Structures are given as C-alpha cells and as structure tokens.
Amino acid sequence: MAEKKIITKKDGTKVVAPDDGLKKKLGKTSIEKVLSEEKVKSAEKIIERDGDNFSDDAMKDIKMAQRHFNTLRTAFDAGRRDVQALPEFTDLLDAVLNMKSQSGMYGFAFATAIARSLHGFFIERNWQTERGMRIINLHLDALSRVFSGNIRGDGGIIGKDIVDGLEEMVK
Secondary structure (H helix, E strand, O other), rough: OOOOOOOEOOOEEEEEOOOOOHHHHHHHOOOOHHOOHHHHHHHHHHHHHHHHHHHHHHHHHHHHHHHHHHHHHHHHHOOOOOOHHHHHHHHHHHHHHHHHHHHHOOHHHHHHHHHHHHHHHHHHOOOOOOOHHHHHHHHHHHHHHHHHOOOOOHHHHHHHHHHHHHHHOOO
C-alpha cells in the first residue's frame, strides 16, 4: 500500500493528499476518451431497448415476490414469528433490492421510491406483525400497479402522495 502524503499548511492544518494511484495507472487518458459520445449513445440505446421489456420483466419479479410474501404470510398466520429465517424472505428482499436499484435506470422512478420505502421497512422496522404484513402487501400491490400500468417517471402528484402515504405507514 502506498504511503500517504501529509501536507502541513502554514496555519498548522494537516491535509492528507489523495491517492493518485489510479490516475497514474490511466496515464494521460481522459474520461472523454473512455466515455466517448459514441459509447454513451450506444449505452443509451441498450437501456432504451431493455427498458421496453423492463416493465414485463419487473411484473414477473413482482409475481414471484408476491408468492414469496404469501409463503411468509402463511407461516406468520400459522404462528411463526421468525419468518425472516425462511429462504423466501431472502428471495423477497433480493427482488425488492433489484427493483430499487434497476427501476430508476429504466425510467421508473415511482417504482424506485416504493421499493426504497419497502426496503427501508424491512431493514429499520419490526415488520413481523399483522400491521407489518399489511404494509408489505400494500407496497407489493403498488409496485404491481406501477409495472402493470407501465407508469414511468415519478408518478406525478398522485405518485408523490402514494409514496408519502407508504413512507408514513412505515414510520
């Protein structure tokens, strides 16, 4: 590991110089050479092309997530209070993370906001309650409606109200 350069200013303040190892490896290559206009346009075309199918693929993921949720719900209703230990929880969480991370790239900011709210609920709250099960179901239903309706963008005023309502519920 490279030794850090420490620069002392006149007023005694010490500043650690940034590691320029990557810069040295790249040499005089600029970001413009790495990301040419042609490469950016090619990437945009791929995203556009894949974006046309994203809503259909996302609906498949939602249906799978709903099946996993139904398994968790059945176990919860049967008295199990550690449903996060079931493999279906991991699969459900993976589906939510995928929607959270990919939806925005394909123009579904509304879905990203809903998935972010649901992911935060899983991470920050005790969701293994009757109320928690209803909140999860509402999020999955909202995601299903966004993708089945192919609602791109942030959902406008109604979308903001829906996301605000979901986020209020998870508090």
